[in-house]
Amino acid sequence: MFDPIVHISSPITLLGGADTDNSQLNICLKVAPSVVAADGGADHALRHGLTPIAVIGDMDSLSVAAGAAFASGLHRVSEQDSTDFEKCLTRIVAPLIMATGFLGGRLDHTLAVLGTLARLRAHHVILVSQDDVCVLLPQGRSTWHLSPGLRAAVLPLGQAQVSSHGLRWDLASRAMAPDGLVSSSNAVAQPAVTFDVTGPVLLTLPLSECDAVVAGVLAQVSSSAR
The missing domain is CATH 3.40.50.10240 (Thiamin pyrophosphokinase, catalytic domain)
Structure with missing residues (x-):
């Protein structure tokens, strides 16, 4: 169990580093205006003029520009046994997480995301991609x-x-x-x-x-x- 970095009573939009566009992002922001970025997802935030309340990850994918822009909100988690997606899910307390930028990129990353959902039983996370919306069914x-x-x-x-x-x-x-x-x-x-x-x-x-x-x-x- 980890101490939360973000603890909020309203939904969160979580940005990953894989491809996402205005349509997907707007769908998420309509539901969850507050943004957290997973490592390189901060570059999506920077391009779209968003200021995340936190950037969480090992920071190996973060650009110099995004690191400088969001320096006060960086939360480096250096452990190498988990993905940035898992680092975020285990350190965010929120009733709902709208996650975009986690599907449609590298296959190994996609499989790791789905494995994390299963392992953490993260039924409150909705994955949004170009064509799909995905959720882990509750028990x-x-x-x-x-x-x-x-x-x-x-x-x-x-x-x-x-x-x-x-x-x-x-x-x-x-x-x-x-x-x-x-x-x-x-x-x-x-x-x-x-x-x-x-x-x-x-x-x-x-x-x-x-x-x-x-x-x-x-x-x-x-x-x-x-």
């Missing part, structure tokens, strides 16, 4: 209000068991694993989709469903806080 039962007809992928990040109601091809207490059953080309069939999940399972939807995913995560956060 037990959850209901998501989605648009029928859109694609949906149910992707195990480890050993898992999943039941669903409301998908085109529902899962009935199915054992799933990265090297076993996955549901990568499913679709939303009903406006309310219910999952019963044990183990780490990623739900991936079109970026147009971001508002619905945010609402679902915040509903889960509110429910668990009662």
Whole structure:
């Protein structure tokens, strides 16, 4: 357990160093105006005229310009056994994290990000990329209000068991694993989709469903806080 660097009661936008554009960034900022940068993500902040409340990482990807611009907010974490994404997640306390700049770049980085989500059970983190919005399904039962007809992928990040109601091809207490059953080309069939999940399972939807995913995560956060 680490002492938090950022402790805030409102959502955070977390910027990574992989590609992100104005559209993705604006989607995140609409939900979470406060910004934290993971190492080289500070360069995205600098280019977009944003001032992060903290820059967290080992600083091996940070440009001289971004380092100078945000010098007062740099928090160097030198450990080499974790990625900058993990360094941030373990040191940010917030009800919701909108993370962009973590998908769509190097494959090893993407896999490390997904592995971190699974290991930390980071159900409050929403990953936003050019085409997708992704979230780790909470353990037990959850209901998501989605648009029928859109694609949906149910992707195990480890050993898992999943039941669903409301998908085109529902899962009935199915054992799933990265090297076993996955549901990568499913679709939303009903406006309310219910999952019963044990183990780490990623739900991936079109970026147009971001508002619905945010609402679902915040509903889960509110429910668990009662």
